[in-house]
Amino acid sequence: MKFGALFLDPAGLPQTFARVLLAGEVPRLAPRVGGGTRTGIRWPMRLAGFSHDGLAVELSTATPAGLHVPVHLGLRAVMELCADIDDAFGVPERPADVPAGWTPMHGDLAHWNLRRYRTGGTHLLDWEGSDWAPPHADLVRFIMTAPNGPQLAGGLPKSLCPDLEEAALFWSDRGAKAVEGVVPAWVERKHAAQAASLSELLAAR
Template sequence: MTTSGHAFVRPRAGGNILVPTGSRRGALAGVSLLTRSRTPAVTAQWLLFGAVAVAGPRVIPGTRVGGEPPGGAALWQALSSRVGPFDGLALYERPQGSRTGVAAVLLHRGRPAGFLKVRDEPDTLDREVRALSAFPGGQAAGFRVPKVLDRDETHGSHWMLIEAMPPRPARPLRGTVLAVLVAQIQRRLAVVVPRPPGTPDHWLPMHGDLTVWNLRRCGAGLPWLIDWEDARWAPPGADRVYYEATHTAVFGRPPASRELTGPAEAVLFWTRQVERRPAADRDAPFNARLRAALRAMCPAA
């Protein structure tokens, strides 16, 4: 892979996405990285996707940027010889300034060859590898997860390569039966996620980032459940509480328009987690809405 002279556009509607402009297929893969949840935003993404399919990347509104991908030329040159052939990137930068790392759809002749996550430390990637090992072949009852293709360290950076989702806009899954989904997550993860010493006996495994933007339908077939880096043990109800609170923060209402409630221990667990997030992060306004949703779930927590 050539590690210099890359051309990207940073869409106005997605400040943490860099869409490659070298090919129409690559640009479509980049536009698909935009994570939209509200219906008008998903519709706008599909309109942009269709415009790029017809007229190419020049129609994407945003800032044109160029140069080397994050991490430097040496890292990407080494990765190109390690993970297999790729000739382009669609980049995803984490919106939280407190969470370092970058991710990219690796492109080969404009088509996705895998989704690469690069981190400074190994812990979150090791956690995700363990969690995904609970789903052989990437399959579960009612949903699918990305298959792990490779995991290693290169030039001091830790990385994992997983299966890429289809290069088309995805939408949140409607009508999710959380109880069934969470029960399966707990059962599968209990086998592969170690229980840390001192963990309360009644705590259960959780996905750790169960949200409307991580549980998505992308074309035909089963929906995808992605981003397992935070899989760990937590109070009962933690995944459900976080899903419902983030849903409220995004849409202004809980799922299925029912009363927003949650077990006090799980609500307090997430309240403390969210309060530790830096106020300077790009998603600070969302975190403020999330704290309000958590308070509404259990005011005494």
């Protein structure tokens, strides 16, 4: 579970967003740049992260004020966004518990976290799932949760499909073992079923 608070500047515009996680820790990874060069999509930047009295607190820059709507991307745009995300993390130090070959990920790359603001372009939100994962984990996450996921998967280069299967199994295993936490367990189990379906689709191509 989580909740947030938005702090406004003297003019009443969003300035800082505080996210409090009631379970879990402050993500150990955060983007080091505030936007992508390929897509022009931007995202909040972490200002501080700390734990207090059993709560994980993260302060970040705020997104623009005003109305916003979800954004649905095509396969090429999603792949370009994944490349932007890779660049955003730079080359962080790899912890000892991270398997060789794993790379940083956003952790919840989905259409509901992509928002087009009336006054501020498109932003990618909710980076609290950022962590290390098999390569292409963000791409698989987007495809398995997209309303047109099977169509997106059908457009993937066949040469890439074997590499994506590890990421699909990662999400399937993670969802199957989920317990109540930041995301309800039933949601994670639903995503596990989606990942398993995607894995079957990839294996068949």
